[in-house]
Amino acid sequence: MSRICDRKVKNMRKTWFHKGQLAVTALSVHVIGFVMSAAPVQAAVWNALVGVQSTDLGNQALAFLPSELWIHAGDSIAWNFATAEPHTVSFLTAGQIRPPFFPVDVGCPGTTPDGSPVTGASCVNSGVLVSGQIYTVTFPTPGNFKLVCLVHIRMTGAVHVLSLSETLPHDQDFYDHEAQNGRAEMLSGASGRSGRGKSTAQRDSGNEVTAGIAEVVATTGGGSSTAAVMRFLRGKTTVHVGDTVEWTNLGPTVNHTVTFGMEPGNLIPPSAGVTVDSDGARHAVIGSPTDNVNSGFLGVATQDRVGLAQSPLDVTRFRVTFTAPGTFNYICGLHDNLGMVGTVVVLP
Numbered sequence: 001m002s003r004i005c006d007r008k009v010k011n012m013r014k015t016w017f018h019k020g021q022l023a024v025t026a027l028s029v030h031v032i033g034f035v036m037s038a039a040p041v042q043a044a045v046w047n048a049l050v051g052v053q054s055t056d057l058g059n060q061a062l063a064f065l066p067s068e069l070w071i072h073a074g075d076s077i078a079w080n081f082a083t084a085e086p087h088t089v090s091f092l093t094a095g096q097i098r099p100p101f102f103p104v105d106v107g108c109p110g111t112t113p114d115g116s117p118v119t120g121a122s123c124v125n126s127g128v129l130v131s132g133q134i135y136t137v138t139f140p141t142p143g144n145f146k147l148v149c150l151v152h153i154r155m156t157g158a159v160h161v162l163s164l165s166e167t168l169p170h171d172q173d174f175y176d177h178e179a180q181n182g183r184a185e186m187l188s189g190a191s192g193r194s195g196r197g198k199s200t201a202q203r204d205s206g207n208e209v210t211a212g213i214a215e216v217v218a219t220t221g222g223g224s225s226t227a228a229v230m231r232f233l234r235g236k237t238t239v240h241v242g243d244t245v246e247w248t249n250l251g252p253t254v255n256h257t258v259t260f261g262m263e264p265g266n267l268i269p270p271s272a273g274v275t276v277d278s279d280g281a282r283h284a285v286i287g288s289p290t291d292n293v294n295s296g297f298l299g300v301a302t303q304d305r306v307g308l309a310q311s312p313l314d315v316t317r318f319r320v321t322f323t324a325p326g327t328f329n330y331i332c333g334l335h336d337n338l339g340m341v342g343t344v345v346v347l348p
């Protein structure tokens with residue numbers, strides 16, 4: 001268990017005790033209120049996690065943990081960001097067009113301050129946050145609200161805001177356990193996913209690399225999450241001059257890039273000189289370790305929705321033919337901060 005997560009759990013417990021104290025206080029106030037006929041209601045602050053990761057950062061759960069909460073009108077939820085991979089806590093309005101992936105802070109448009117109320121009337125967006133940051137949202141009125149991350153499709157959740165007369169089904173301890181179970185479930189499958197990524201790369205030739213692998217999972221009925229391996233599997237590859245190396249992204253919801261040399265400001269398009277093979281894969285030729293070549297985004301950018309035009313066939317594959325010997329280092333421009341890097345050694 002990571003120290004960060006340990007701390008978060010302790011914080012959660014602390015807050016729960018605090019909440020318990022609040023409940024006792026509320027009870028005292030209520031008793032006094034019976035005499036004074038004024039019974040102010042104490043609003044609770046609930047805690048939840050945004051993302052969890054392995055200690056080497058290579059395995060990421062792109063998830064709200066828990067992804068479904070029931071709270072009372074007037075309560076708040078503090079979302080604790082727990083990963084180096086960035087996420088957002090965002091509530092779009094009903095029917096609002098999902099803003100583009102990049103720049104994410106296009107959001108609402110823009111971001112809304114910590115403590116913003118979610119009522120459904122206007123959107124609320126934390127902006128991109130990472131490990132150690134907290135974003136709190138209040139829910140003044142009853143209703144059911146969809147929670148999304150604007151960085152990751154299929155990372156969603158639900159908040160059910162009940163009126164004060166209704167009984168809540170769960171307490172903070174329940175959600176803490178649910179978050180821990182979700183964490184364990186999503187990270188424990190990582191070695192199996194890595195193994196599958198490696199064996200897929202090895203099935204045909206020695207020149208294939210899996211550029212990340214991921215799975216969409218549901219840990220509650222309130223939303224979906226993605227368990228992602230942010231690694232090049234068979235990331236050290238040895239070939240000969242004239243050979244072609246092929247990268248394939250096996251992540252259904254996570255984009256990656258294969259980037260040699262200087263990282264461009266915009267990673268989405270392939271760099272000049274990248275061609276498209278007859279099967280749709282992108283293809284570049286590299287003759288020197290100083291060549292700057294970017295695959296562009298490999299993977300899924302959009303989902304099909306009934307009633308809308310389908311999205312084009314995804315580009316998940318990139319090939320590079322090496323015409324000179326040398327050691328060629330490359331990165332995923334999106335996830336090199338998590339350690340997603342690789343090397344191709346080209347022998348004469």
Ligand SMILES: [Cu+2]
Binds near residue numbers: 212256257332340
């Ligand atoms: Cu990546």
